[in-house]
Amino acid sequence: MNWLSMVANRLLWFVPTLVGLLAIVFVLSRVIPVDPAVLAAGENASAAQVQQVRERFGFDKPLPIQFANYLRDIAQGNLGTSLFTQQPIVDDLASRLPATLELTIFAVLIAGLVGIPLGVLCGLHRNSWIDHVLRVVTVSGLAVASFWLAMQFQFLFSMKLGWLPLSGRIEGFPPEPVTGLMLVDAMIEGDREMIGSAFRHIVLPTLTLALPAAATVVRFTRNGVIGVINSPSVAYQTAMGLPRRLIVWKYVLRMALTATVTQLGLIFGILLAGAVVVETVFDWPGLGAYAVRSILQSDYNAVMGFTLCTGALFVLINLLVDMLQAAIDPRGAA
């Protein structure tokens, strides 16, 4: 009951949130001093050509009408055409989404598989040497600029040592897209050289992206474990003489993991923000690199399409996280 109404409430706000988001970006894109019609028509276009473009894209109409038209187009699944790739933006986004998803999924996996056990370890052995070492590592991981770290990785592992490629997703012909995740597709195809190449390409971007997320997971898990260890429920179980291993590995762990799950939305936020930078440095053909390029080229429709896409993704992820949390925490979404 509780769960359903929570989900319904979130879904109800989904559309207004996206419209609001679009309004913000729309207002921004029309405050710009540069005339988008001039930009679209090209530098050498005549005044008549510019006027033609202006009418074709509806840039001559009042802003509220332009916005209404834009919303109507979106409702029909039409995000417009990119001024630069000359492709429908929906297609552009769709072709780039898998690359970003691939990066994000691997980064989340690393952050979880490395961060949670380390966080539990630190929480259990508070103020031990491992706790101190990891505190230094996590604090540093959250303080380092990811574009700088990415460049240092490139310098060391690609340029100096030559172990890993500088940028891109793969060498030679890519595998047949099945899932869109190149490493997975390469595995499906079963070509060892392809798998190796896809793997070598994804290592550095994933590590750069995962570092701040993993640091966040370690800190939350650690603090979660410490909070539970000092809770009355653990004091009760200790007083009743239950074995330490049962208390820790069953009860404390479950509580700490539940607390970490509530932070998943935040972690995805870190990853999506990080993807913008990491993709740009590693020339990874995902949404983030596309957004930066579109912004730098004043490709407004593309920027709005990206913002909408990211916003929708983020809102959706948060909804999923809330549902997951409600499912694993019997107290429900309070």
Next chain:
Amino acid sequence: MDLLKRFAKDKAAFIGLSLLGLLVLAAMFAPLLAPFPNDVFDFHIANRLQPPSATALFGTDRMGSDIFSRMLFGARITLMLAGIAVGSALVIGVPIGLIAGYYQNWVSDALMRIAEIFLAVPQIVLAIAIAQTLGPSIENVILALSLTYWPFWARLVYAETRSMRNEVFVESAVALGASPWRVIVLHILPNIASPIIVRTSIGMGATILTAATLGFLGLGAPPPTPEWGRMIAESREFLPEAWWYALAPGIAIFLTVLGFNLFGDGLRDILDPRTRRSV
């Protein structure tokens, strides 16, 4: 006094404070400390891309300018930029959060919805869009950062105010006829100051990272400005030969953000008893 003593005992907080002290000193006395203070604008093409030496501690850049000198002046830009951006975000966000949290009517719902819309996209994405829209300059970076950062404060203060609203001392002040203005300023604000102060320090670190990212993407101040993110971006085309080029500004960003984060953690331990670590 007691607070200061506790702070001195916390090694991490002490390191953070020291780093911030160094940063402020570097920013204040940059013209005195820099061996080549004129290198912020001057260039000596003959000396370009020299590796670190006794004269150029961290090497020279593509214009032949001393990277160490430019790094010191970069501290000024970073501090000013993050300080004004976070300050403006606070000035916008805190009153909105206070008012929305205090009144809890349709206006506060609307305000918080707007804040949530901003928070639905990673800050950097909106900041990039705004900064690009307005054109590359320091003022516009500051504007972009404040415009995308206030919703964070609005939401934080809103949540804190709402929980304060139900505290007995607030309810009794209201019942005794204190004006809303008086209740908010005298009763609520002092009691939610701790989390705001703690997050301000950590928020400075985050804002410096975001600002550097904007600079790196070419959205910050135009070229001769010694902005750390831009310096790193410039260095890219000279890798792997000029390995020192990005080193100094990168480490400067790292130590600055580290300083703010450690300082914030230390403040949290002292000011926020809910999360205080026991001995």
Next chain:
Amino acid sequence: MSNLLDIQALSLGFRTEKGLAKVLDRIDLSVKPGEIVGLVGESGCGKSTLARAILGTLPEGQTEINSGHIRLDGVDMLSGGKAAEHLRGRVVTFVPQDPFASFNPLFRIGTQIHDLMRFKAPRDGKGSFGRSRKADEASAIAMLDAVQLPQPKAILDKYPHQLSGGQRQRVMIAMALLPQPRMIIADEPTTALDVTVQAQILGLLRRLAVERGVSVLFTTHDLGAAWEICDRVVVMYAGQTAEIAPREQFFSHPRHPYTRMLLDSLPAPGRDPVGIPGGVPSPLKAPNGCRFNPRCPRATDICHETRPALIAEPNGHAVACHHPWSAEAEAAHV
């Protein structure tokens, strides 16, 4: 009859930022088999610390034990060895103050009971495989029935937050009885409950304890509660034992000035309750001699210099005071 629980001259303190807090100062206390003892005192007098000392849940690394011993069934409970560990949850069990926080919120009641029984239920000498899960469940249901919970089988499938406060505390009592202990430590078991439920829970605890011959050490700040269920009352003040007396004696002929003032502070027909001026001293700066001396109307120089010894009379009434009220003096107001 020898004592089941025997505490002698126990002094312990906590290391804090401001120095050593001397929370317990040479406490003497004993509980005989089958006896229900009430440990009465204001908040902060050290009664919960005493309970935690017996149960082994004092904060690790912060506690300093200066003198004395706690023996339960002849076993030293302070050494933290295997023998003490073995007794907890078997010979001595625990009913906590806050039955909500003391359950783990993420696990069903049945799971938490079952985990306790797996390790602590009596095993008829057949080893841990002597009883099946089914048999455990049957005895758990029988016990939930004994604490007068309706539909005990359904309770096992519920989560803690789905029960009322009174129900949760009944479950806690059932869990305290399931291992068939010889002693239950109940730390303010009714403080968190509604007044109407308090009396029921106390009555239940007393009845089940008497039926099964289980000793109870019951801490409370509520003299009425002590009257309801105790055979003997121990009064603590600021970490010192002030007076020990059988229930009737305690209420009719209190001898320690503190006890008298405590009883006078109760509302009674025909007179106004009288408060005790002053407050409990901080364990960081406890007064010398008798710790009650700053608030005591009968205090003289000796009270500031020498700590009064606990002197027992043949009838079991003991008092630690240089100037006690005489046993023959007029009865207290109650």
